[in-house]
Amino acid sequence: MPINPTPKKSLRLLFVSNPIGPLGSGLGGGVELTLRNIATEQIRRGHSLTIVATKGSTAWGMPLVEIAGNPQISAQTQGRDAPIIIPASSVLANMWDYARQVQTDYDLIVNFAYDWLPFYLTPFLTIPVAHLVSMGSLTEAMDGIIEQVVTQFPGTIGVHSLAQAETFSFANRCRCVKNGIDLSFYDFCAEPAPWIGWVGRIAPEKGLQDAVAASELTGIPLKIMGFLQDELYWQQILQDYPNAPVQYEGFLSTDELQKRLRQCRALLMTPRWVEAFGNVAIEALACGVPVIAYRRGGPAEIVEDGKSGFLVEPDSVERLVDALEKLDTIDRHACRQRVEAEYSNQAMGDRMEQWFSDICSKVNKL
Ligand code: UDP
Numbered sequence: 001m002p003i004n005p006t007p008k009k010s011l012r013l014l015f016v017s018n019p020i021g022p023l024g025s026g027l028g029g030g031v032e033l034t035l036r037n038i039a040t041e042q043i044r045r046g047h048s049l050t051i052v053a054t055k056g057s058t059a060w061g062m063p064l065v066e067i068a069g070n071p072q073i074s075a076q077t078q079g080r081d082a083p084i085i086i087p088a089s090s091v092l093a094n095m096w097d098y099a100r101q102v103q104t105d106y107d108l109i110v111n112f113a114y115d116w117l118p119f120y121l122t123p124f125l126t127i128p129v130a131h132l133v134s135m136g137s138l139t140e141a142m143d144g145i146i147e148q149v150v151t152q153f154p155g156t157i158g159v160h161s162l163a164q165a166e167t168f169s170f171a172n173r174c175r176c177v178k179n180g181i182d183l184s185f186y187d188f189c190a191e192p193a194p195w196i197g198w199v200g201r202i203a204p205e206k207g208l209q210d211a212v213a214a215s216e217l218t219g220i221p222l223k224i225m226g227f228l229q230d231e232l233y234w235q236q237i238l239q240d241y242p243n244a245p246v247q248y249e250g251f252l253s254t255d256e257l258q259k260r261l262r263q264c265r266a267l268l269m270t271p272r273w274v275e276a277f278g279n280v281a282i283e284a285l286a287c288g289v290p291v292i293a294y295r296r297g298g299p300a301e302i303v304e305d306g307k308s309g310f311l312v313e314p315d316s317v318e319r320l321v322d323a324l325e326k327l328d329t330i331d332r333h334a335c336r337q338r339v340e341a342e343y344s345n346q347a348m349g350d351r352m353e354q355w356f357s358d359i360c361s362k363v364n365k366l
Pocket residue numbers: 028029030031033034199200201225226227250251252253254257277278279280281283
């Protein structure tokens with residue numbers, strides 16, 4: 001045993017955000033909170049860090065370089081054969097041009113974009129890149145380029161859940177780092193109000209209509225919180241379920257979100273796709289709110305059926321209703337404890353720090 005263990009090396013990290021919209025706008029979905037939490041925790045641990053993001057971003061007081069340019073189209077709106085499209089004056093291209101210019105000031109670049117270009121550029125850079133992949137397999141072009149990177153640079157592809165990894169043919173070469181939140185932002189609520197909640201981007205892959213249908217069937221009021229990404233989809237839901245007691249609260253800051261979320265009897269998670277993780281699951285649990293989720297994707301690895309919520313047959317409104325009837329059997333303290341044990345910023349920070357340091361020391365512990 002060494003008497004004086006080698007002090008931990010402080011890393012210089014360059015976080016390159018996604019090119020969908022400014023940080024803080026909600027356009028980037030869960031990636032925004034994920035980036036914020038990882039950055040805050042790595043700075044707290046003594047690493048230095050700069051965030052590169054679209055012009056108009058907030059970086060919550062952390063060092064930020066804002067880059068102008070046109071956004072990318074969200075990958076989840078495209079078909080499997082979709083070609084790679086990069087607009088004129090692309091913010092994605094501009095962000096990576098900046099990263100190339102300043103790379104020698106850093107030890108590691110962390111890529112938060114689910115886009116082809118950063119993967120393609122990886123071998124052209126002189127410093128390593130950790131790619132935190134935010135969604136499952138969506139297009140052939142993305143699968144191909146991610147596989148190329150994991151083959152050439154083993155250990156550099158991070159995912160949030162095993163289910164997400166399994167959507168790729170190279171699942172066993174992905175490193176699962178899960179996710180985490182700052183528990184001090186979320187207050188525990190022992191006595192809920194009589195309503196339930198649904199939180200997320202209002203877009204077809206999120207399956208809001210099933211939660212609205214469950215609310216209409218049971219008469220339990222549903223509060224909906226999140227970025228309204230697809231107006232036509234939202235109008236269709238209102239038309240299809242005219243008697244559902246729903247209320248749209250808008251896109252809220254984390255603090256406003258948790259103030260409403262913590263009062264919910266349960267959070268419904270009804271995604272139609274393989275949710276890579278589902279930040280909203282751990283946000284709800286942190287407040288003591290049980291999560292009723294379809295048994296697929298990230299939420300199925302977070303929620304313990306019968307303990308911190310219920311996992312039900314995917315796409316079945318009937319099963320959602322059954323679970324709502326059993327809510328009183330869940331101890332809200334057990335929900336908070338689930339996050340404290342596995343998804344705190346501390347727990348997530350340990351996983352991330354180890355991943356970054358493995359990449360930097362070229363020791364790939366998959
Ligand atoms: N969110 C928010 N305000 C809201 C509703 C949601 O800031 O009113 C955030 C929430 O904190 C979470 C993200 O939106 O981080 C949704 O992320 P999730 O991983 O659940 O899904 P994604 O949008 O990435 O598919």
